[in-house]
Amino acid sequence: MSATLIDGKAIAADLRAKVAAAASRLARDHGLVPGLAVVLVGEDPASAVYVRNKGKATVEAGLASFEHKLAATTSQAELLALVSRLNADPAVHGILVQLPLPPQIDAQAVIEAIDPAKDVDGFHPVNAGRLSAGLPALVPCTPVGCVILAKTVRPQLAGCEAVVVGRSNIVGKPVAQLLLAENCTVTIAHSKTRDLPGVCWRADILVAAVGRPEMIRGDWIKPGAIVIDVGINRVEAGEGKTKLVGDVAFAEAAAVAGAITPVPGGVGPMTIACLLANTLKAASMQAGLPAPAV
Numbered sequence: 001m002s003a004t005l006i007d008g009k010a011i012a013a014d015l016r017a018k019v020a021a022a023a024s025r026l027a028r029d030h031g032l033v034p035g036l037a038v039v040l041v042g043e044d045p046a047s048a049v050y051v052r053n054k055g056k057a058t059v060e061a062g063l064a065s066f067e068h069k070l071a072a073t074t075s076q077a078e079l080l081a082l083v084s085r086l087n088a089d090p091a092v093h094g095i096l097v098q099l100p101l102p103p104q105i106d107a108q109a110v111i112e113a114i115d116p117a118k119d120v121d122g123f124h125p126v127n128a129g130r131l132s133a134g135l136p137a138l139v140p141c142t143p144v145g146c147v148i149l150a151k152t153v154r155p156q157l158a159g160c161e162a163v164v165v166g167r168s169n170i171v172g173k174p175v176a177q178l179l180l181a182e183n184c185t186v187t188i189a190h191s192k193t194r195d196l197p198g199v200c201w202r203a204d205i206l207v208a209a210v211g212r213p214e215m216i217r218g219d220w221i222k223p224g225a226i227v228i229d230v231g232i233n234r235v236e237a238g239e240g241k242t243k244l245v246g247d248v249a250f251a252e253a254a255a256v257a258g259a260i261t262p263v264p265g266g267v268g269p270m271t272i273a274c275l276l277a278n279t280l281k282a283a284s285m286q287a288g289l290p291a292p293a294v
């Protein structure tokens with residue numbers, strides 16, 4: 001391996017410490033404790049782990065955590081009623097409804113029911129539109145985390161060729177917007193892209209967000225590129241065990257890249273740290289205070 005390993009775990013710990021320091025100033029100077037409500041519908045064990053980790057990180061940063069666990073059979077009307085109570089609750093500054101939702105629920109309707117000022121996922125069309133218009137917004141956590149990680153190895157991204165593989169509303173599109181705001185030349189590639197290896201090879205910064213284990217190979221990567229792997233795929237590891245792998249074939253890629261994020265320990269921990277930062281920002285803005293620099 002010749003690439004620099006980008007230590008997402010350590011960088012996330014640093015960001016969480018900054019959020020904690022800013023939260024303690026908010027409490028001291030304004031009596032304000034930012035509150036995050038996380039809503040989980042159903043029993044998916046992986047989702048339950050994420051929700052538990054988010055709650056733990058929230059409390060450790062000095063924020064208030066409100067967990068709402070609803071049955072898998074919850075109706076759309078029941079979930080919308082909860083969202084509307086959380087919208088009206090002054091102790092709740094951020095609302096995250098864990099995705100995916102069960103099939104009887106229209107996820108888009110739920111996202112649009114969240115007050116955009118409390119939308120710490122940044123998934124509401126108002127926040128997506130504000131981001132693409134270059135206006136202040138609550139920005140999706142994983143994309144922000146990706147850009148922070150890339151900037152740890154290259155603080156000035158202006159002029160870089162950035163290739164984003166994946167065009168989802170939760171990662172691909174917003175990360176492309178953030179890289180554009182950093183003055184990168186941005187290409188969004190996807191399942192219909194012709195010559196995907198050739199397109200990836202152009203990248204100074206390659207963001208992989210496709211959700212396919214180890215799809216991006218070492219010989220698709222330009223020597224020296226920064227590789228940000230958003231994929232978190234659980235795969236068989238033999239003897240009945242499983243392991244997590246990214247969307248990038250790590251060992252091959254690390255032999256040619258200039259810097260690379262591991263899975264686990266890369267983008268994942270940054271998602272949670274950025275969620276806390278968004279909750280702090282949402283609480284400050286709702287109180288009419290400037291967004292703390294973290």
Ligand SMILES: Nc1nc(=O)c2c([nH]1)NC[C@@H]1CN(c3ccc(C(=O)N[C@@H](CCC(=O)O)C(=O)O)cc3)C=[N+]21
Pocket residue numbers: 050096097098099100121141232244263264265266267268269270271272
């Ligand atoms: N409304 C909504 N917002 C989300 O942000 C959201 C969601 N729904 N649904 C599920 C995905 C997934 N997600 C992760 C967050 C942190 C890690 C994370 O910290 N991963 C660690 C450990 C992973 C492990 O060991 O299982 C790592 O990559 O090192 C992973 C995944 C947020 N999501």
